[in-house]
Amino acid sequence: GAGVSQTPSNKVTEKGKYVELRCDPISGHTALYWYRQSLGQGPEFLIYFQGTGAADDSGLPNDRFFAVRPEGSVSTLKIQRTERGDSAVYLCASSLAGEKDTQYFGPGTRLTVL
Amino acid sequence: GENVEQHPSTLSVQEGDSAVIKCTYSDSASNYFPWYKQELGKGPQLIIDIRSNVGEKKDQRIAVTLNKTAKHFSLHITETQPEDSAVYFCAAYNNDMRFGAGTRLTVKP
Numbered sequence: 001g002a003g004v005s006q007t008p009s010n011k012v013t014e015k016g017k018y019v020e021l022r023c024d025p026i027s028g029h030t031a032l033y034w035y036r037q038s039l040g041q042g043p044e045f046l047i048y049f050q051g052t053g054a055a056d057d058s059g060l061p062n063d064r065f066f067a068v069r070p071e072g073s074v075s076t077l078k079i080q081r082t083e084r085g086d087s088a089v090y091l092c093a094s095s096l097a098g099e100k101d102t103q104y105f106g107p108g109t110r111l112t113v114l
Numbered sequence: 115g116e117n118v119e120q121h122p123s124t125l126s127v128q129e130g131d132s133a134v135i136k137c138t139y140s141d142s143a144s145n146y147f148p149w150y151k152q153e154l155g156k157g158p159q160l161i162i163d164i165r166s167n168v169g170e171k172k173d174q175r176i177a178v179t180l181n182k183t184a185k186h187f188s189l190h191i192t193e194t195q196p197e198d199s200a201v202y203f204c205a206a207y208n209n210d211m212r213f214g215a216g217t218r219l220t221v222k223p
Contacts, residue, residue, distance in 0.1 A: 042120075103148075
């Protein structure tokens with residue numbers, strides 16, 4: 001079956017602009033995660049959804065970052081007033097509800113803030 | 115919180131040789147340890163994992179060992195091939211996933 005998909009694959013924006021990044025999890029996976037990966041580093045946790053609700057958003061760096069998952073499937077990560085330091089690859093992963101540790105990643109969105 | 119350290123940061127081997135990547139973790143409550151392979155421009159791909167009630171697991175040319183007492187685990191790749199070249203990440207899970215900084219493996223033909 002299809003894996004986790006993310007769009008766009010690349011996004012270039014200017015400092016101060018608003019961006020939305022989309023994630024479509026594996027069908028049937030109720031758990032969804034967003035991570036941020038800086039160059040030369042491992043992924044860092046941002047937020048975790050179980051169904052429609054954010055079960056853990058402790059990794060969001062500040063209030064410019066927000067994520068939603070209104071129907072319990074597709075999720076959107078929203079970044080307001082982007083800063084150059086937000087440049088990174090944003091990864092989405094999904095898992096079955098009973099196997100939260102076994103996570104499958106999408107290809108990521110490379111965000112560049114000029 | 116959990117802290118995962120990974121060594122070496124880069125590893126170069128000749129095709130056919132073995133490669134070993136080591137990780138340590140700090141949280142003794144961590145109970146699941148996956149390994150991911152990430153190729154350029156792609157997301158991390160789960161290649162093998164081990165749970166805390168198991169000491170070793172093998173899948174063809176890939177094996178992982180876990181020493182809970184010492185809080186370290188290792189990835190072993192035998193008979194390496196050029197297509198094994200990638201960045202490998204270890205991770206430890208206890209309610210959330212913490213990743214190592216990665217090892218760039220290069221297999222020279």
